[in-house]
Every structure is written in C-alpha cells, then in structure tokens.
Amino acid sequence: MSELWLFPTVLLCIYGFFSNFRPSEPFLTAFLMGPDKNLSETQVVNEIYPLWTYSYLVLLFPVFLATDYLRYKPLLILQAASLIVTYGMLVKAQGVLAMQVLEFFFGIASATDIAYYSYLYSVVEPAQYQKVTGFCRSATLLGSAMGSLLGQVLVSAAQVPTLYLCVITLVCACVAFLTPWFLPMPAKSLFFHQKDTGNQDRMSMEPTTGPQGEHLECKVPLNSEDAKDREKVSGLAVVLRTLWKDFVQSYSCRPLLAWSIWWALSTCGYFQVVNYVQALWEKILPSNEFQIYNGYVETISTLLGALAAFAVGFMKVSWEVWGELALCSFSVVIAVAVYLMDTISNIWVCYASYVIFRATYMLLITIATYQIATNLSMKRYALVFGVNTFIALLLQTVLTVIVVDTSGLGLDILQQFLIYASYFAVIAVIFLLAGLNKWRRKRSGSAPVVLTGETDSTGDGCPAAADDKQDIGPSLDRLVPC
Known part of the structure; x- marks a missing residue:
C-alpha cells in the first residue's frame, strides 16, 4: 500500500513534462508577427x-468547482484537449479572430491547471505530499526548460522555421493527452465527494507546522464541526456555504493575509511582464533582421528560478520578523529589473534583467506559498491559493483593460513596461510601510493573547489551533508550485 503513490505520480510527471514541452513558446510573438x-x-x-x-479570469471559479465535482481526472483530459486545440489552431488558423479563439482555449488550459496538483493530493497519502509535489514540479519545470532549449537550438543551429516548432509542440500536447486516461479515478474530493478515510483524513486536516524553531503567529485549523459538515456535503449550496466559512476564517489571519496580498499583487504584475516581454524583445531586436536568443533566456530563467525556489528549503530566516521587509527589498529588485528592460535599448541588458526578474519572483512566490501553507490545513490549501490567483487575475484584467486593450489606453509596449515597473515599485512601498508598522507595533508592545470561552486568539486576530498549545516539532520545508 505504501507504494500506491508511485504509479499516478509517474504518470503525472510524464503529463507535466510533455504538456509543458513547448519549443515554440519563446518565439510565439515573433511567429505571430512574422510572414x-x-x-x-x-x-x-x-x-x-x-x-x-x-478567459482565464472568467473560467477560474467554475473550473475550480467542476474540478472538485468531477474529481480532477476529467479536467486533466480537458486541459490536454485544450492544448491540442490551441496549438492545432496555431499551426493552421489565420487572422485576428482565430488567434483570439486560440487564446480562449489556452485560457481553458490555464484554468484547469488547478486539477494537476489537486488530483495528486487526492490519491496519495499526506506523508507523501512533499515528495510527490517535488517530483511533479520538477517535471513541469524540466519540460518547460528543455522545450525552450530545443527550440533555440533548432532555430540557431539548424535554421528550423518556427512553424515546425509549433508542430513539435502540438505533437507533445498529443502525447500528454494520452497520459491522464490511464490515471486511477479518485474516490473522494475536497468538497463534493466525501467519505470517512479515518486517520488519513484527520492527518490532512491538521495544519502543517512551521520551520524548525520558528513560532507561527497563527494557525487556521479545521475544527471538528467543519470536518463533520464536509462529510455531509451533497449539494452546491452547501459547498458554497462551506467555502465561504473557510474563506472568512482563513483570511482573518493577519500573517496569511499579508502574504496573500503580496501573492495577488505580484502575480498580477508577473503575468503581465511574462505575457508581453516577447513583444518588448521584438521591439528592441526584430527577429526578421537579427538572430534572437529568446529560447536560451527562457531556459536560463526557468532553471535559475527553479534553483532559487529549491534554495528556499535551506534558508534559515525568521520570515515572521523579516517577511514584509524582505518582500519590500525584493520587490525593489523586480521593479528595477523591469525598468531596465524598458529604458535601456540593449537586448542583452533586457535579457539579463528578465532572468533576474523571473528568478526573484520564483524565489519569493515559493516563500509566500510555504508561509501560507504553514498556516493552513490541507483542506483549505486549494481554496486560498485559488482565491489568491483569482484576485491576481482580476487585478490583471483591470490593468489589461486600462493599459493594453484598444478599448482602453492601448499603450505601446514601451509605455506598458514603464507602468509595470512603477506597479512593482508601489508594491515595494506598500510592504515597506507594512514592515515599518509591524516594527512600530512590536516596539510599542504586541497585543497580548486574549482568551475566549472557546478558542485562543492571537494579537493578529488568528484562531490558534489546539496543537499550538504543545511544542511544535521540526518539519521539512516544502517546495510547492508557484
């Protein structure tokens, strides 16, 4: 029984590798603007x-519910099918309308990505979460890096047309489509399909503990009443009510709220930069006039980002004390990197700044992910990360409508990146003020622990788990998806 995690993990790793193996990705903008x-x-x-x-924004919440109701596997198949449609259209279709439809199908693929890790956690034991997460995350990053590298080598060394790279990407999507059909169907899900699984479920309901020697400011537990409610879930109304209760209790925790705010704000800016950076490169160094090296840049930035994320597991930092100021400092680094990309018309400076930008973001998002996870039970894990992503997409939609869309300002790419640099600078100021305020509160004396009739409440307004009254033992840091 202890090795039952191996088969679905191997299949998911294969799926993650081939679905992210996209040699055409670094050259997409040049391909669309080319002959x-x-x-x-x-x-x-x-x-x-x-x-x-x-499309990503509109589909995220219904896909979240459908993922849980259909128990993950059908959504993985839908994701793979959406990728096939996306790259099939990229190879054959012509015109603005066709490319907009293509983007809609890619939005489906992006929204259904939540099924990937949700499936994983539904079929393996909690003791294996860290191991299988690391395996699957490594497979997706390796697929992305190797795809970018292959694309650049084929373009630089063999002068292979970008259209052929799109065909290779389509073939890999077809290979990925075959994989989820062989996955076992989960017997349960987080909200719609519940069954008594004894100690395993009780283990998954417990909040994870923090790094060795670090006292967490709050824990958001699943109390026994919540657990019983979930065992009785049978309809959409009850699920939505349960989600709302979990949402309110989770975000009443001040440390979790602070990390979530950074997550949403920065992910919004990250999506914008990554989505439009190829247009900036094309502006600085047109692909029809010069040799471009987008594939190498994507490969290096992905690998350095993965290395930075891996390094989080070895950092001995009290993030409760230094978290806000660290977020401020690294947000300044990101803002400067984006500013240099925009103002210095040198492709090598732009490439180097992009590598720094992605590596720094992946480092911070991994820290934020871990800090949020340490304050959550596993049952609330997907909810909070889904809400954070939804808020990021909502902010990104507002930014896109105002800055990018022709119905708004419709700014050119250089003006857009100046706004993105300013956006990250504002994030840095927000967390500088938050850090100074936290330091001031600690200097003036932290709010004491207030005891109520039922639960203990910390000065941050966070409900404390029963386990917090005991010594918190050491635990392994987790490398979780960004």
Whole structure:
C-alpha cells in the first residue's frame, strides 16, 4: 500500500513534462508577427493577448468547482484537449479572430491547471505530499526548460522555421493527452465527494507546522464541526456555504493575509511582464533582421528560478520578523529589473534583467506559498491559493483593460513596461510601510493573547489551533508550485 503513490505520480510527471514541452513558446510573438501569420504589433499585443487574461479570469471559479465535482481526472483530459486545440489552431488558423479563439482555449488550459496538483493530493497519502509535489514540479519545470532549449537550438543551429516548432509542440500536447486516461479515478474530493478515510483524513486536516524553531503567529485549523459538515456535503449550496466559512476564517489571519496580498499583487504584475516581454524583445531586436536568443533566456530563467525556489528549503530566516521587509527589498529588485528592460535599448541588458526578474519572483512566490501553507490545513490549501490567483487575475484584467486593450489606453509596449515597473515599485512601498508598522507595533508592545470561552486568539486576530498549545516539532520545508 505504501507504494500506491508511485504509479499516478509517474504518470503525472510524464503529463507535466510533455504538456509543458513547448519549443515554440519563446518565439510565439515573433511567429505571430512574422510572414506565417502576418499580424501587426497592435493586433498581437492589444487585441489578441488580452483574451487569455479575460478567459482565464472568467473560467477560474467554475473550473475550480467542476474540478472538485468531477474529481480532477476529467479536467486533466480537458486541459490536454485544450492544448491540442490551441496549438492545432496555431499551426493552421489565420487572422485576428482565430488567434483570439486560440487564446480562449489556452485560457481553458490555464484554468484547469488547478486539477494537476489537486488530483495528486487526492490519491496519495499526506506523508507523501512533499515528495510527490517535488517530483511533479520538477517535471513541469524540466519540460518547460528543455522545450525552450530545443527550440533555440533548432532555430540557431539548424535554421528550423518556427512553424515546425509549433508542430513539435502540438505533437507533445498529443502525447500528454494520452497520459491522464490511464490515471486511477479518485474516490473522494475536497468538497463534493466525501467519505470517512479515518486517520488519513484527520492527518490532512491538521495544519502543517512551521520551520524548525520558528513560532507561527497563527494557525487556521479545521475544527471538528467543519470536518463533520464536509462529510455531509451533497449539494452546491452547501459547498458554497462551506467555502465561504473557510474563506472568512482563513483570511482573518493577519500573517496569511499579508502574504496573500503580496501573492495577488505580484502575480498580477508577473503575468503581465511574462505575457508581453516577447513583444518588448521584438521591439528592441526584430527577429526578421537579427538572430534572437529568446529560447536560451527562457531556459536560463526557468532553471535559475527553479534553483532559487529549491534554495528556499535551506534558508534559515525568521520570515515572521523579516517577511514584509524582505518582500519590500525584493520587490525593489523586480521593479528595477523591469525598468531596465524598458529604458535601456540593449537586448542583452533586457535579457539579463528578465532572468533576474523571473528568478526573484520564483524565489519569493515559493516563500509566500510555504508561509501560507504553514498556516493552513490541507483542506483549505486549494481554496486560498485559488482565491489568491483569482484576485491576481482580476487585478490583471483591470490593468489589461486600462493599459493594453484598444478599448482602453492601448499603450505601446514601451509605455506598458514603464507602468509595470512603477506597479512593482508601489508594491515595494506598500510592504515597506507594512514592515515599518509591524516594527512600530512590536516596539510599542504586541497585543497580548486574549482568551475566549472557546478558542485562543492571537494579537493578529488568528484562531490558534489546539496543537499550538504543545511544542511544535521540526518539519521539512516544502517546495510547492508557484
């Protein structure tokens, strides 16, 4: 029984590798603006790319519910099918409208990505969560890095047309489509399908403990009443009521709220930069006039980002004390990197700044993910991360409508990146003020622990888990998806 995790984990690793193996990805903007599609910069940047943001936002919540109701596996199949449609259209379709439809299907693929890790946690024991998460995350990053590297080698060394890279990406999507059919169907899910699984469920309901020697400011437990409610879940109304109760209790925890705010704000900016950076590179160094190296840059930034994320597990930092100031400092680094990408018309400076930008973001998002996870029970894990992503997409949609879309300002790519640099600078100021305020409160004396009739409440307004009254033992840091 202890090795039952191996088969679905191997299949998910294969699926994650091939679904992210996309040699055409670093050259997408150049391909759309090249002779194959013959689209203008305004059409690509201001009319086509925004459709991904809009569709992702609209689909995220219904896909979240459908993922749980259908028990994950059908959504993995849907994701793979959406990728096939996306890259099939990229190879064959022409025109702005066709590319907008393509972006809609890619939005489906992005929204259903939540099924990937949710499935994993539904079929393996809690003791294996850290191990299988590391395996699957490594597979997806390796697929992305190897795909970018292969694309660049084929373009640079063999002068392979970008259209052929799109065909290779389509073939890999077809291979990925075959994999989830062989996955076992989970017997339960977080909300719609519940069954008594004894100690395993009780283990998954317990909050994870923090790093060795670090006292956590709050824990958000699942009390016995919540657990019983979930065992009786049978309809959508009850599920929505349960989600709302979990949402209110989770975000009443001040440390979790602070990390979640950074997550949402920064992920919004990260999506914007990553989505439109190829248009900036194309502006600085047109692919029809010069040799471009986008694939190498994507490969290096992905690997360095993965290395930075891996390094989080070895950091001995009291994030409760230094978290806000660290977020401020690294947000400044990100803001400066984006500013240099925009203002210095040198492709090598732009490439280097992008590598720094992605590596720094992946480092911080891994820290934020871990800090949020340490304050949550596993049952609330998907909810909080889903809400954070939804808020990020909502902010991104507002930013896209105002800055990018032709119905708004419709700014050119250089003006857009100046706004993105300013956006990250504002994030840095927000967390500088938060850090100074936290330091001031500690200097003036932290709010004492207030005892109520039922639960203990910390000065941050967080309900304390029963386990917090005992010594918190050491635990392993987890490398979780960003």
